[in-house]
Amino acid sequence: MRRVQRFRVLLEELLARTTDFSVSGEILMARWAEWGTRAVPLSFLARSG
Numbered sequence: 001m002r003r004v005q006r007f008r009v010l011l012e013e014l015l016a017r018t019t020d021f022s023v024s025g026e027i028l029m030a031r032w033a034e035w036g037t038r039a040v041p042l043s044f045l046a047r048s049g
Helices: 003-016
Strands: 018-023 037-039 042-046
Touching: 003 018
Parallel strands: none
Antiparallel strands: 018 042
8 A cells, every 4th residue: 555545544544533633733834835834733632432
């Protein structure tokens, strides 16, 4: 399985087990705007039960 596919599965499973998420720190932008962000710290609220 390719790295991108593994990351997608990981992200899908993580989000399936959470009720909410939010930005929890400073968003670091890449030097070139076309590249987007370098880091986006997130906090996840787990489903209970």
